[in-house]
Amino acid sequence: MMIKINIAANIVTKPILAESILETGALLNISQAHFDPTRGEVVAEITSDQFRKIKDSLVSKGAEVLVLDTPISRDEEECVECGACISVCPVKVFSFADDWGLEVDSDKCIQCGTCIKMCPHNALTLGH
Amino acid sequence: MVKKTIHEINGKIRDGSVNVVTAEEMVDIVGELGAEGAAKEVDVVTTGTFGAMCSSGVWLNFGHSEPPIRISKMWLNDVEAYSGVAAVDAYIGATQQSQSKGMDYGGAHVIEDLVRGNSIDIHGISPGTDCYPRKVIDTTINIYDLNQAIMLNPRNSYQKYNAATNSTNHTLHTYMGALLPHNGNVTYSGAGVLSPMHNDPNYETIGTGTRIFLGGTQGYVVGEGTQHSPAAGFGTLMLKGDLKEMSPEYIRAATFKGYGSSLYVGMGIPIPVLNEDIAKATAVTDDDIVTNVLDYGIPSRDRPVLRTVTYGELRSGSIDINGKEVPTSPMSSFKKSREIANELKQWIRNGEFFVSMPVERLPRDTACNAMKQTNANPHVMDIMSSDVTTIREDAGFHDAAKVIMEKQFNHLPVVDSGNHLVGIVTAWDISKAVAKDEHNLVKDIMTRKVVTANPDEAVDVSAFKLDSNNVSALPVIDSNRHVVGIVTSDDISKLLARRH
Numbered sequence: 243m244m245i246k247i248n249i250a251a252n253i254v255t256k257p258i259l260a261e262s263i264l265e266t267g268a269l270l271n272i273s274q275a276h277f278d279p280t281r282g283e284v285v286a287e288i289t290s291d292q293f294r295k296i297k298d299s300l301v302s303k304g305a306e307v308l309v310l311d312t313p314i315s316r317d318e319e320e321c322v323e324c325g326a327c328i329s330v331c332p333v334k335v336f337s338f339a340d341d342w343g344l345e346v347d348s349d350k351c352i353q354c355g356t357c358i359k360m361c362p363h364n365a366l367t368l369g370h
Numbered sequence: 371m372v373k374k375t376i377h378e379i380n381g382k383i384r385d386g387s388v389n390v391v392t393a394e395e396m397v398d399i400v401g402e403l404g405a406e407g408a409a410k411e412v413d414v415v416t417t418g419t420f421g422a423m424c425s426s427g428v429w430l431n432f433g434h435s436e437p438p439i440r441i442s443k444m445w446l447n448d449v450e451a452y453s454g455v456a457a458v459d460a461y462i463g464a465t466q467q468s469q470s471k472g473m474d475y476g477g478a479h480v481i482e483d484l485v486r487g488n489s490i491d492i493h494g495i496s497p498g499t500d501c502y503p504r505k506v507i508d509t510t511i512n513i514y515d516l517n518q519a520i521m522l523n524p525r526n527s528y529q530k531y532n533a534a535t536n537s538t539n540h541t542l543h544t545y546m547g548a549l550l551p552h553n554g555n556v557t558y559s560g561a562g563v564l565s566p567m568h569n570d571p572n573y574e575t576i577g578t579g580t581r582i583f584l585g586g587t588q589g590y591v592v593g594e595g596t597q598h599s600p601a602a603g604f605g606t607l608m609l610k611g612d613l614k615e616m617s618p619e620y621i622r623a624a625t626f627k628g629y630g631s632s633l634y635v636g637m638g639i640p641i642p643v644l645n646e647d648i649a650k651a652t653a654v655t656d657d658d659i660v661t662n663v664l665d666y667g668i669p670s671r672d673r674p675v676l677r678t679v680t681y682g683e684l685r686s687g688s689i690d691i692n693g694k695e696v697p698t699s700p701m702s703s704f705k706k707s708r709e710i711a712n713e714l715k716q717w718i719r720n721g722e723f724f725v726s727m728p729v730e731r732l733p734r735d736t737a738c739n740a741m742k743q744t745n746a747n748p749h750v751m752d753i754m755s756s757d758v759t760t761i762r763e764d765a766g767f768h769d770a771a772k773v774i775m776e777k778q779f780n781h782l783p784v785v786d787s788g789n790h791l792v793g794i795v796t797a798w799d800i801s802k803a804v805a806k807d808e809h810n811l812v813k814d815i816m817t818r819k820v821v822t823a824n825p826d827e828a829v830d831v832s833a834f835k836l837d838s839n840n841v842s843a844l845p846v847i848d849s850n851r852h853v854v855g856i857v858t859s860d861d862i863s864k865l866l867a868r869r870h
Binding site (some may be wrong): 359 | 703
């Protein structure tokens with residue numbers, strides 16, 4: 243399952259991710275990370291049986307943990323099927339069908355949101 | 371030699387015997403029958419395209435208010451329209467952005483709202499005259515309240531368009547979409563095999579007065595578009611049509627992050643097959659149409675061409691750039707282009723649309739020249755400080771502090787053993803290291819993602835980089851990443867102070 247870990251400014255400089263991984267032994271597979279002096283945001287994959295313990299550990303250290311259970315979704319009314327999203331997706335969620343319609347394989351989605359910024363028609367959203 | 375007239379073809383449309391195919395279908399027909407055979411068989415070839423056409427807009431006439439007003443400035447849903455034309459006319463352009471919502475809502479969105487029949491808030495102001503005494507007007511209208519809503523697009527339907535990529539180390543947000551760092555993707559526009567102007571490259575049937583498909587209704591070619599540059603294969607068209615008759619299926623507002631709004635316009639042109647030369651031209655394929663891949667990382671009018679490419683290669687999903695396979699994305703919808711070519715085909719088959727000959731040919735010798743600039747345009751090399759001290763990445767932070775103190779500046783570019791730029795250290799970085807009582811090396815405290823300038827870059831570009839990256843200095847580097855100078859926000863302030 244995919245999770246998003248929000249780390250507030252007051253703890254952004256502390257190695258809470260490393261501490262939680264060592265403490266729980268949970269294998270966190272980080273797919274996106276953004277840190278600046280004001281906040282940290284990490285998107286990662288975790289097995290569902292390890293989710294509870296790493297969540298508890300991170301929350302006890304002041305982080306916020308959200309489950310990203312809704313991958314990218316496409317508003318078919320807004321989408322003009324241009325395919326602008328295809329080349330920016332790091333995991334190839336989007337492709338053209340034989341009729342040049344847009345195919346979306348949302349199972350592959352790591353919920354990075356890159357395609358949302360690319361879409362000229364605001365047709366893509368993440369559930370959370 | 372096959373020879374047909376527009377009257378003969380329109381006669382066939384009238385009696386239902388016309389043979390119409392799309393430009394995509396025509397490729398195989400010419401392949402099988404040859405140009406002469408295809409010219410005998412096929413009467414009309416339809417084309418289509420659906421992509422971002424920034425240069426779009428609509429003329430609006432609101433009717434007179436009581437008491438009357440001669441509007442000098444006006445806003446539609448807070449988007450400014452040009453109204454310095456008589457009293458109650460205005461032109462709303464697709465890329466004008468909302469004063470309150472910024473890039474998220476622009477002229478294109480107003481146009482789509484009008485097409486959808488949505489209400490629009492109008493605010494207009496005037497100095498007031500004896501004949502037009504009113505000074506302010508506020509009202510709410512929809513498209514049905516307008517006398518006219520005439521789409522008039524000064525430059526649409528580019529014959530072909532350059533493909534875009536980005537060699538820099540950061541993402542660029544452009545009207546060609548997000549361009550990933552290190553040539554991470556390529557975006558392109560245009561319908562290739564269905565491209566209207568590429569199916570009649572000599573403009574034998576496309577010209578002033580040609581009846582076309584525009585936004586889901588019949589429209590017309592007014593003449594050549596602005597920047598019409600036929601010799602280079604970049605012909606453009608000026609188009610008009612009645613917005614009141616158009617459909618939101620084919621007129622769609624878009625927002626390009628970091629750029630602003632644009633309008634996706636669906637248009638298609640029927641090419642009457644008058645002779646075998648025209649039949650041959652309509653057999654053009656994606657592999658026949660060549661365009662350039664430009665590096666949008668160079669913020670200049672003359673962006674470097676990384677390679678040439680065919681639409682066939684672009685549409686395959688990836689192309690090779692310097693030995694790397696790079697994914698490609700179209701910005702225009704081929705599926706919708708196909709729908710348009712097929713809808714136009716159906717209109718002609720049903721006897722609802724008749725082909726026309728232009729009353730005037732498009733020019734074939736005009737060029738798109740650069741702007742004449744009479745004021746000096748300073749470059750980085752004119753204002754940068756060449757007396758720049760650098761420090762090695764393995765030096766201690768105390769050494770860096772000493773250099774900054776001795777030389778009395780705030781920015782110290784960091785270089786590796788080969789003198790290549792690898793980072794930058796500021797007085798702030800050093801203060802931070804001191805405050806934290808961490809005695810580190812320069813490479814531990816430096817910023818690695820340095821925004822840089824080139825010596826021959828326009829100062830305006832550097833000012834934009836300083837502002838958009840929220841930094842106060844740019845190391846100036848040559849093609850080997852050797853530091854040749856530094857330009858700071860102070861240098862630019864001084865330049866501006868001298869100008870005034």
